[in-house]
Amino acid sequence: MSGSQSASGYYVPHGSHWPIVGSIALFTLLGGFALALNGYGIGKGSMVIGVIFLLIMLFGWFGTVIRESETGMYNGQVDVSFRWGMVWFIFSEVMFFAAFFGALYYARHFSVPWLGGEGAKAATHQFLWSSFENVWPLKSTPNQTLFTQIKEVIGPWGIPALNTALLLSSGVTITIAHWGLQKNKRGQLNLFLFLTIALGVIFLFCQGYEYIHAYHELGLTLHSGIYGSTFFMLTGFHGLHVTLGAIMLTVILFRCLKGHFKPHHHFGFEGVAWYWHFVDVVWLGLFIFVYIL
Amino acid sequence: MSHSHAAHDEHHDRAPSGLMRWVTTTNHKDIGTLYLSFSLLMFFVGGTMAMVIRAELFQPGLQFVDPQFFNSMTTIHALVMIFGAVMPGFVGLANWMVPMMIGAPDMALPRMNNWSFWLLPFAFILLLSTFFMPGGAPAGGWTMYAPLVMQTGDAFPFLIFAVHILGISSIMGAINIIATVFNMRAPGMTFMKLPLFVWTWIITAFLLIASMPVLAGAVTMLLTDRFFGTSFFSAAGGGDPVMYQHIFWFFGHPEVYIMILPAFGVVSAIVPTFARKPLFGYSSMVYATASIAFLSFIVWAHHMFTVGMPLAGELFFMYTTVLIAVPTGVKIFNWVATMWKGSMTFETPMLFALGFIVMFTIGGFSGLMLGVTPADFQYHDTYFVVAHFHYVLVTGAVYSIMAAVYFWLPKWTGHMYDEKLGKLHFWLSTIFVNVLFFPQHFLGLAGMPRRIPDYNVQFADWNMVSSIGGFMFGLSQLLFVYIVIRCVRGGQKATAQVWEGAHGLEWTLPSPPPYHSFTTPPVVK
Numbered sequence: 001m002s003g004s005q006s007a008s009g010y011y012v013p014h015g016s017h018w019p020i021v022g023s024i025a026l027f028t029l030l031g032g033f034a035l036a037l038n039g040y041g042i043g044k045g046s047m048v049i050g051v052i053f054l055l056i057m058l059f060g061w062f063g064t065v066i067r068e069s070e071t072g073m074y075n076g077q078v079d080v081s082f083r084w085g086m087v088w089f090i091f092s093e094v095m096f097f098a099a100f101f102g103a104l105y106y107a108r109h110f111s112v113p114w115l116g117g118e119g120a121k122a123a124t125h126q127f128l129w130s131s132f133e134n135v136w137p138l139k140s141t142p143n144q145t146l147f148t149q150i151k152e153v154i155g156p157w158g159i160p161a162l163n164t165a166l167l168l169s170s171g172v173t174i175t176i177a178h179w180g181l182q183k184n185k186r187g188q189l190n191l192f193l194f195l196t197i198a199l200g201v202i203f204l205f206c207q208g209y210e211y212i213h214a215y216h217e218l219g220l221t222l223h224s225g226i227y228g229s230t231f232f233m234l235t236g237f238h239g240l241h242v243t244l245g246a247i248m249l250t251v252i253l254f255r256c257l258k259g260h261f262k263p264h265h266h267f268g269f270e271g272v273a274w275y276w277h278f279v280d281v282v283w284l285g286l287f288i289f290v291y292i293l
Numbered sequence: 294m295s296h297s298h299a300a301h302d303e304h305h306d307r308a309p310s311g312l313m314r315w316v317t318t319t320n321h322k323d324i325g326t327l328y329l330s331f332s333l334l335m336f337f338v339g340g341t342m343a344m345v346i347r348a349e350l351f352q353p354g355l356q357f358v359d360p361q362f363f364n365s366m367t368t369i370h371a372l373v374m375i376f377g378a379v380m381p382g383f384v385g386l387a388n389w390m391v392p393m394m395i396g397a398p399d400m401a402l403p404r405m406n407n408w409s410f411w412l413l414p415f416a417f418i419l420l421l422s423t424f425f426m427p428g429g430a431p432a433g434g435w436t437m438y439a440p441l442v443m444q445t446g447d448a449f450p451f452l453i454f455a456v457h458i459l460g461i462s463s464i465m466g467a468i469n470i471i472a473t474v475f476n477m478r479a480p481g482m483t484f485m486k487l488p489l490f491v492w493t494w495i496i497t498a499f500l501l502i503a504s505m506p507v508l509a510g511a512v513t514m515l516l517t518d519r520f521f522g523t524s525f526f527s528a529a530g531g532g533d534p535v536m537y538q539h540i541f542w543f544f545g546h547p548e549v550y551i552m553i554l555p556a557f558g559v560v561s562a563i564v565p566t567f568a569r570k571p572l573f574g575y576s577s578m579v580y581a582t583a584s585i586a587f588l589s590f591i592v593w594a595h596h597m598f599t600v601g602m603p604l605a606g607e608l609f610f611m612y613t614t615v616l617i618a619v620p621t622g623v624k625i626f627n628w629v630a631t632m633w634k635g636s637m638t639f640e641t642p643m644l645f646a647l648g649f650i651v652m653f654t655i656g657g658f659s660g661l662m663l664g665v666t667p668a669d670f671q672y673h674d675t676y677f678v679v680a681h682f683h684y685v686l687v688t689g690a691v692y693s694i695m696a697a698v699y700f701w702l703p704k705w706t707g708h709m710y711d712e713k714l715g716k717l718h719f720w721l722s723t724i725f726v727n728v729l730f731f732p733q734h735f736l737g738l739a740g741m742p743r744r745i746p747d748y749n750v751q752f753a754d755w756n757m758v759s760s761i762g763g764f765m766f767g768l769s770q771l772l773f774v775y776i777v778i779r780c781v782r783g784g785q786k787a788t789a790q791v792w793e794g795a796h797g798l799e800w801t802l803p804s805p806p807p808y809h810s811f812t813t814p815p816v817v818k
Contacts, residue, residue: 004809004812006398006809006811006812006813006814008398008813008814010398010477012319012398012399012403012809013319013403013404014319014320015313015314015317015318015319016317016319016404016407017316017317018404018408019317019404019405019407019408019411020316020317020407020411022408023408023411023412023414023415024415026412026415026458026461027415027418027419027458030419030454030457030458031419031451031454033450033454034419034450034451034453034454037450037520038447038450061404077476077477080475080476081401081402081472081473081476081477082402084401084468084471084472084475084476085401085402085405085468085469085472088467088468088471088472088502089464089468091502091503092464092468092502092503092505092506093506095502095503095504095505095506095507096506096507096509096510097510098506098507098510099506099507099509099510099511099514099540099543100510100514102507102539102540102543103510103514103525103532103536103540106533106536106539107531107532107533107536110533110536111528111531111532111533111535111536112531114533115528115531119603120603121601124528128528138531141524141529141530141531142528142529142530142531143529143530146524146527146529146530147522147524147527147529147530147531221522222517222521222522222523223522223523224530225524225530225531225532226524226525226530226531226532227531228523229514229517229523229524229525229530229532230525232523233513233514233517233523
């Protein structure tokens with residue numbers, strides 16, 4: 001990788017083959033997924049190749065950036081570019097979740113009440129599913145041959161409350177780790193970073209346990225109507241983001257153990273910390289709107 | 294002063310040659326060229342589909358294609374034109390011009406810039422390959438309404454994933470523009486000194502970041518509804534097909550402004566240049582752009598007035614929609630006031646900009662008509678709607694891209710284009726685009742529905758006129774390609790300033806500019 005420093009010290013890289021590797025990876029992965037969804041056996045193989053390419057790209061691209069950062073090629077202005085990039089990336093993620101929260105809101109305040117015979121849209125109720133009732137959590141769907149019934153939903157004060165405590169404390173531990181980095185107390189940094197990852201992993205285990213419980217005992221599945229749909233899509237995408245966050249934190253931990261980052265120059269750490277807080281806040285939204293209300 | 298530094302740096306910063314230059318480039322000008330070339334290619338791919346549509350509609354009855362394929366044509370024509378031609382066109386202009394306008398060496402995140410572009414061809418391979426699949430290409434309309442879109446054959450997941458990749462590309466492009474403008478401005482280039490093209494692009498970038506993820510969410514729900522048993526858009530499970538429309542148009546309306554705000558920026562650059570007067574009401578232009586962007590998030594349901602919303606919803610969305618006329622009117626009047634008593638000349642970019650102002654306003658007025666709920670009950674899903682959005686998108690967005698290409702081509706290539714041919718291109722386009730789209734107002738008001746391959750004989754005459762306009766408009770664009778290619782290959786040398794009335798940092802660089810724009814930031818007073 002070559003590049004040039006402008007007179008103001010801004011590093012402009014010259015030429016990179018990682019983006020095209022990334023494009024081929026996404027193409028192979030998603031094209032393969034589409035084939036697999038259509039029932040073509042070749043799709044799965046294509047997905048595996050896509051994932052391998054994606055991993056190569058991620059290792060290569062981030063590796064290059066880390067190397068450049070550690071050799072001091074990035075000045076303060078480059079750092080600010082990364083910050084803007086991360087902030088608006090996180091905002092785009094917020095909007096992605098907003099679509100699913102919006103779907104939950106619409107189901108609860110419009111579609112389910114209308115199907116239950118309320119308001120101006122009661123005709124469907126009257127002519128199609130007159131025995132359907134508007135209750136939330138929605139355990140029995142209008143058409144129970146297409147979408148199954150739920151025996152029980154997951155209440156907020158068991159595992160979900162524990163999960164809330166886990167994620168909130170992981171927000172505290174990562175802040176303590178950050179203080180350690182700023183004061184150059186590397187032991188504190190490494191220990192609390194490790195604790196953060198551990199809390200995240202425990203969260204994921206709890207979530208996995210809850211999913212198994214929901215599928216096997218509660219009859220709460222993706223197929224169980226709009227409650228199951230919003231429940232699993234919201235918590236599922238959140239869980240995916242926790243997984244991604246935990247992987248990112250692990251990379252940061254390895255970098256810390258190798259002695260990367262300085263008290264005043266550690267955007268890699270901060271960017272991941274922001275992401276972790278974002279995942280935390282989304283969970284609070286989930287806990288309130290999916291579990292409690 | 295600034296170019297002497299840039300020239301000094303050039304000897305060790307030469308562009309590498311060959312195909313790999315274009316695949317691996319991180320240079321904003323190379324990437325801008327890639328975007329613009331891709332946009333032009335897609336303009337003809339989508340245009341070819343439009344020709345198929347107009348050929349089928351030339352006469353009543355079924356002549357050339359079967360109805361399913363016709364529906365694929367309208368669906369893919371829209372997706373290709375929106376995501377392949379107009380959006381990449383504007384991103385290409387931004388890539389070329391924004392760093393030069395704000396005095397930056399390059400975009401803030403050059404590698405990501407490359408990825409934003411190189412995702413596009415792959416997304417379109419996924420999308421266009423569906424023509425060869427069992428069940429054919431998607432035919433449920435570009436809006437992908439559930440439950441109709443669920444009947445798509447094998448193409449369905451390919452459509453969804455193509456949209457996902459296009460979304461990723463747009464979001465990365467938008468993030469890059471925000472980081473560049475916020476962080477890379479030359480000393481003294483304060484926000485209220487930014488050229489309006491830069492302003493409109495920052496606001497567009499915010500719209501992209503806020504709306505594209507919502508589209509990703511909507512199509513993800515379609516995917517899980519079809520393959521994983523969810524019931525977001527199925528009333529049988531407690532969902533609602535109309536919910537899809539709400540989520541889609543929450544993306545869709547900001548998307549409309551994503552395609553027009555940069556056009557406002559282009560026109561705001563061209564009109565003052567050829568009127569030889571500074572832009573009238575600069576700060577009101579900035580605030581009007583921001584107001585339009587804000588309003589775009591609270592008007593979405595005007596696309597679905599006839600779907601059966603509660604009355605309060607119909608009223609709310611009607612009032613907010615009509616409110617948009619205020620900031621848009623501010624812009625139109627500012628452009629007119631800029632020209633007032635200016636010493637105007639009418640080179641090709643100016644002609645296209647003037648064409649934009651007049652014809653975009655026609656599209657704006659038909660938009661107002663559609664925004665009035667009771668009137669929309671009559672116009673909904675007719676050719677009137679088709680006429681409306683083609684006036685704002687073809688004579689609006691596409692005209693502004695062409696104006697921008699003529700305006701900046703001498704800067705990019707160092708050669709002047711052929712002014713005579715440019716003017717000929719403008720007049721041919723303008724005559725035939727009106728022959729093409731104006732009769733569609735009449736057809737719509739008379740009740741001809743959109744997205745159908747056949748129609749009642751009472752609509753025959755105006756359809757034939759419209760089709761003739763369409764073929765001639767399509768042919769006229771070949772002239773555009775010829776003019777651009779000839780200009781790239783040679784021609785009269787362009788000066789640094791190119792146009793007598795041009796002002797701004799980009800015109801202080803030589804034409805063509807050095808490979809790296811401002812290696813030493815210029816100081817703006």
